[in-house]
Amino acid sequence: MNALRSLQGKTVSWILWGTLAGLVTGAVWANTQNAWERHLDRADYTGRQIYGALVNGAPMPSDVTATQIDAPPQGRGRVTEASILTGETEDWGGARLLVQVHDPQLAYTLNDLPPSSTPPERLGAMTRKMARLCGNPTLYARPDGRSWIKVTAPSVWSCESAPNDMRLPLGLAFILALVSLLTRSSEVTGRLGRLARIFSSSQGGGTTMLPLEGPSELNEIAEALNTSITREREALEKRAEALSAISHDLGTPAARLKLRTALIDDPTLRTKMEGDIDQMIAMVEGVLSFTRTELDAEPAQQISLTALVETIVDDYEDLGRRVSLGGVVTGQTETQHSLFGVTPGVGVLNEHPIVLREAQRVLVMARPLALQRAITNLVENALNYGRRATLRIESHAAEVSVLVEDAGGGAVSAAEMADLIAPFRRGANASRAAGNGLGLSIVQTVARQHNGSLSFEEGPEGLVARLTLRRE
Structure with missing residues (x-):
């Protein structure tokens, strides 16, 4: 039984079943074909004997009945007429044999008979x-x-005398068997793809374990990957616990240091020391926030990405910050049927995208809190280093992107920003704003949790950060 549940055993059984079905189909098909050829050859030979009996006076075949009549009946079924020259050549004006074929339903076209016979x-x-x-x-x-x-x-030549023609049902049965084998094999490959998708989601911070189903080899792969996922999450949890303990333990000496720093008479030295202490605490808290983002087990749900982006923009506008919404960019404004249901106005991007009406929404499966944190980090980056932020959404069939453009004027290039995604990496203009170099790392982690990516490109006015999410 275990051998039959293995992928190797299933493959061997599929090959054997396919070979057996092919052999049976071929044998029965050949037998039916030979039976029909014999039946048709017999009818052909009987026709030649009938010709000899009608024209040359030879005896009529034993299984043929010939009756002399005055004339064929009229108005009964369908009639096919033919004339056969009984002389040696038509130019000699030989005698003719007039033939009529009467059938209740069928008409026998005789124009395809061999003329030179x-x-x-x-x-x-x-x-x-x-x-x-x-x-x-x-x-x-x-x-x-x-x-x-x-x-x-x-x-x-009657229908009752014809052999049973099994070719059509046999061909259909073979096709069904072939489709069944292909379906079973595609199920196995489909499970492999499903394992890959679940594992990719788990690598991004998900908690879903890979299902144990199908052939034993797939179960072994799933068990190994589940073990890897469990160990990775345990390591992340231990790291988060250690950082949380460090953050907590540093709180007391940091508070004492601040009290003692307040006793320093030199105001310049006192300010620098307080700044160093605050920076140390911010770095520890930033690392802890980054680790919690990796460990985040927030369940994914269907949300309106447009509404989320609008909410973020409204919050910044209420604070008087220079943040604006550029709209949703998509292709044809026609109704499209997709895995997400009927979505009006969402189509394939073309060379001239247009802005949809505000009422139209882009729906995605996402973790709302993590996604809000990532978009907010990009907006803060644009405000700190580019003076303002303009948000747009690009909707594709398989993915959706949130674009955040600043007005930095080329202070940092897209290639340089790609290098700054790594933790604790800050650019040459980092002195403009406080930070610890973990904001973009958190955004990339959130993107990977959604099977997406973070990239940068040059925009018409400044630098554009593109946060791409898969819609599947």
């Missing part, structure tokens, strides 16, 4: 076609200058 072969081709179409035909023939003869042969 002999008269017996032409009549044989006609009876072969009568047998192939599986109808209920009756043959009426009139040799040149003679009476009409009704020819019936239900055991030769």
Whole structure:
């Protein structure tokens, strides 16, 4: 049983089942094809014998009944007429054999019969076609200058005499078997993709453990990854506990240092020492905040990214800060059906994006508190080093980006900003604002928690920070 649950065992069984289905299908198909060829060859040979009996006076085949009549019936079913030259060539004006095929439902087109064949072969081709179409035909023939003869042969060309044609149902059964095998194999590959997505989410700070399902090899991979996730989270928790303890323990001596610093008579020295103490405490608290961001287990939920960005902008505007909303940038303003339901006005970006109406929203699966913290960090960065911040949203089918543009005037390039994402890295203009160099690191951590990224680019007025989130 364990062998059958393994991926190797399943692969071997799929190959065996596919091979067996192919062999059975091929064998039955070939047998049916041979049976039909024999049936049609018999009808062809019987037609040639009928020609000899009608034209040359040879005996009629035993399974054929010939009856002399005055004329074929009129107005019954469908009638197909043909004339077969019984002489050696048409130029010699040989005698003709008039033939009518009567069938209640089918019409037998005879214009595709081989023109260069002999008269017996032409009549044989006609009876072969009568047998192939599986109808209920009756043959009426009139040799040149003679009476009409009704020819019936239900055991030769009727539908009841035809062999069972298993090719169509067999082909459908083979296709269904093939689709079933492909579905089962795609389920396995789908589980691999699902494991990758869950593991990626867990690496970004999620708590979801990988499910143990499917083949044993996948379960072993899931167990190993679950162990890695558990160990990583335990290490993060220990780090957070240690930093929290350090932050707490530093509080008391820092307070004593501040009290003792207040006793220093030199105001310049006293101010510098107080600043150093505050900087030390801020650095510890910044590291603790960064670690808590990595450890954050906030559940993801569907939110309106537009509403979140508008709220952040409104809060800054209430404080009189130079923060503005540039709108939502997208492509065609038409209704699109996607995994997120019917979203009006969200389409594929084109070369000339437009700004949507304020009422339209961009929905994403995100962690709202972490995302708000990341966007706020980018806004603070833009205000501290670029004098103002303009926020925009770009909506794509698979991802959405929050753009924060400043008016820094090129003081720091996009390439230099990419190097400043690392913890405790600050640029040459860091003296403009207080900080510990962890703001962009926190933003990148939040981006990775959403399977996204943080990048920088040159804008028309200043530097643009692009926070990209996957919509899946």
